[in-house]
Amino acid sequence: MSDTGSDSTAEGRVRCGFVAIVGRPNVGKSTLLNRILGQKISITSRRPQTTRHQVMGVKTEGDSQAIYVDTPGIHHMQRDRNRAINAFMNQAASQALRDVDCVVFIIDRSRWTSEDDAVLAKLENVSAPVILAVNKVDRIEDRSTLLPWLAELEKRRSFAAIVPLSARHGTNVAALEEEVTRHLPEGIHFFPEDQITDRSQRFLAAELVREKVTRQLGDELPYQMTVEIESFRDEGHIIHIDALMLVERDGQKKILIGEKGERIKKIGQDARLDMERQFDCKVMLKLWVKVKRGWSDDARALKSLGYDLE
Incomplete structure (x- = not known):
């Protein structure tokens, strides 16, 4: 039609x-x-x-x-x-x-x-x-x-x-x-033929961690969770990534870590496997959880965490 x-x-x-x-x-x-x-x-x-x-x-x-x-x-x-x-x-x-x-x-x-x-x-x-x-x-x-x-x-x-x-x-x-x-207008291509996104590997790494949290915890964890990449070191054959998961309450932190650390371990394993497929190299991923109260309702905090329309 x-x-x-x-x-x-x-x-x-x-x-x-x-x-x-x-x-x-x-x-x-x-x-x-x-x-x-x-x-x-x-x-x-x-x-x-x-x-x-x-x-x-x-x-x-x-x-x-x-x-x-x-x-x-x-x-x-x-x-x-x-x-x-x-x-x-x-x-x-x-x-x-x-x-x-x-x-x-x-x-x-x-x-x-x-x-x-x-x-x-x-x-x-x-x-x-x-x-x-x-x-x-x-x-x-x-x-x-x-x-x-x-x-x-x-x-x-x-x-x-x-x-x-x-x-x-x-x-x-x-x-x-x-x-x-x-419906595409005539004009020169803006990107090289082999480029598929304008987003960095650092951004994609943070998103993959957040995806695993969302998929595994569903309604257990409210929307007040985000991921910040504190360190991203590409050594050619291996990428070292330190990621911080931010939540707003102590109870949310306990949910993310899980009993004896099993939940955060599972999140890390699944995210690392996806990163290795995405980046086509070995990835060493370390995860932490930190409570940052009120971040999701603070425009300045959002901007510092990468939520910027510019």
């Missing part, structure tokens, strides 16, 4: 543009970016709001370079959670919509929520073409409901295209990429 009236791609034209990936929390934005790149650069978990930063992924294919920006999920600010970090995540997602050449708006199969409405409202003033990606269609039990649902979605906005897909399994992701390429 796409607009094929005017094909903006042409052989031999060099194209490059920015593509914002937006949607409410936990619809598969990071999974989609990782699938497109064929490599993990954006962490994932089943828990909403795992992504906290804008994460840029670069896909160069032939004459076209698409620079995808994965964003935190746009969500309602609730009274009991109107913390500075929540405001930061919403601002990061909104900022990604400025001056982009295309937007991929992801929703979850046949479920539309008030938070999807909130995302749609933010897109009202966006002049760039918006592609609607209907994710997780592999989980739809009655396939006969899909076409009527897509027709219903067409009424919500004049989308440049509507693409049903499965980011997890890769189904129809190539079709989405083709739609994106059609």
Whole structure:
């Protein structure tokens, strides 16, 4: 269900543009970016709001370079959670919509929520073409409901295209990429062909530790946890990393460490294995836990910890 009236791609034209990936929390934005790149650069978990930063992924294919920006999920600010970090995540997602050449708006199969409405409202003033990606269609039990649902979605906005897909399994992701390429402007590539992200290894290391905490502890540990890399030494054949996990209360510290240190040991093992795959070398990882009260509701503390929109 796409607009094929005017094909903006042409052989031999060099194209490059920015593509914002937006949607409410936990619809598969990071999974989609990782699938497109064929490599993990954006962490994932089943828990909403795992992504906290804008994460840029670069896909160069032939004459076209698409620079995808994965964003935190746009969500309602609730009274009991109107913390500075929540405001930061919403601002990061909104900022990604400025001056982009295309937007991929992801929703979850046949479920539309008030938070999807909130995302749609933010897109009202966006002049760039918006592609609607209907994710997780592999989980739809009655396939006969899909076409009527897509027709219903067409009424919500004049989308440049509507693409049903499965980011997890890769189904129809190539079709989405083709739609994106059609809307990239002509221009020189901004990044070398072999570069896939603008984020440093240091940033990726911190995110991988945070991913393991989120996956292993789920609802046991509130959102007031972040990771700070205190030391990152690349010696060529081995990288030494010292990472500090910050929480807000003593009870959270006990949860992270676990009985006889078993939890922090497991987090470290899983994170180290992912880092070794990511960096293609041996990694020596040391983890600590520290209580830093109120960091998630302190704008100055957030900036010092890397939560900066600049």
